[in-house]
Amino acid sequence: MPKICVIGTGNWGMNHVRTLNELHSLGGIVELDDEKRNHVRKQFPEIEIFDSVKNAFTHGFNGFTVATPPESHYEIGKLILEAGFPVLIEKPMTLDVEESKQLVELADRKGLPLMVGHVLLFHPAIRKIKSMIQEGKIGNLQYLYSNRLNLGRVRTEENVFWSFAPHDISIFQYFVEKTPTDIFANGSSFISDNIPDTTIMMMEYPDNITGHIFVSWLHPFKEHRLVVIGSKGMITFVDSEEGKPLKYHNKSVKLENGKPQYSDGNEEIISYENTMPLTNELSYFIDCTTGKLPQISDGNNGVEVLQILQKASKQIGA
Secondary structure (H helix, E strand, O other), X not given: OOOEEEEOOOHHHHHHHHXXXXXXXXXXXXXXXXXXXXXXXXXXXXXXXXOOOHHHOOOOOOEEEEOOOHHHHHHHHHHHHHOOOOEEEEOOOOOOHHHHHHHHHHHHHHOOOEEEEOHHHHOHHHHHHHHHHHOOOOOOEXXXXXXXXXXXXXXXXXXXXXXXXXXXXXXXXXXXXXXXXXXXXXXXXXXXXXXXXXXXXXXXXXXXXXXXXXXXXXXXXXXXXEEEEEOOOEEEEEOOOOOOOEEEEEEEXXXXXXXXXXXXXXXXXXXXXXXXXXXXXXXHHHHHOOOOOOOOOEHHHXXXXXXXXXXXXXXXXX
């Protein structure tokens, strides 16, 4: 079984550690902070713990995951790729498009797998929606929207758009498989100056496909809702509701002789696998360390999401 080394033991880094351990693929951990390193050593006494990335390179690991603060992603990712190892970097890939492109070029030159941690692309419901679109279940894709709303967790260094929206942008790109032709975005700051707490972004794609993403951490209740509308039907997925329902709605509207004709059929509950997205993502990365290059959430996908984030951020003023 390939062995993976995790860099960073913050909240999400520890999720990597625990999941890889469950998959019997946790090989090592890198943590620069002495106190955190000692704490992790007590939890995982059988796992090798390192105080630098370079010290981990000579211990026979098959790949690395990077779950450190985003401003460190470029330097750490570059170091790993130059040393000849596959890497999964948490989102955002970097904080600069050009730096992300450099990592993609480096990975391509060395023939190494480079993945970005857009974990919702490995959610079984999202994968199911993708297959339904490909199978023509909803006809031609027309419109999609996502609401990712909650009360908190408010951050004072990172705005809500960079915190929440990458998930949904990656999903939209996964479904549409095209680059937006236009992006419109605005946001409002209420708690800290120049740190938006709520944002709305519209994206226009080729073939008359439109989408919007609404994110907020100033909302009275939690809602994670995704709606996908096509010419023959509609799909809804509510990740924030009990049971996380995925539904197909046999509903559509079309013009006949200049008049709208409504088809209002039944709803259908769509079953999907009960698996954890992070487990699926890390299992996929483990497979990639054995030789195949990623087709889902690869470096190019990371660059694409970052380009959209930066274009929208200029309009939001964040």
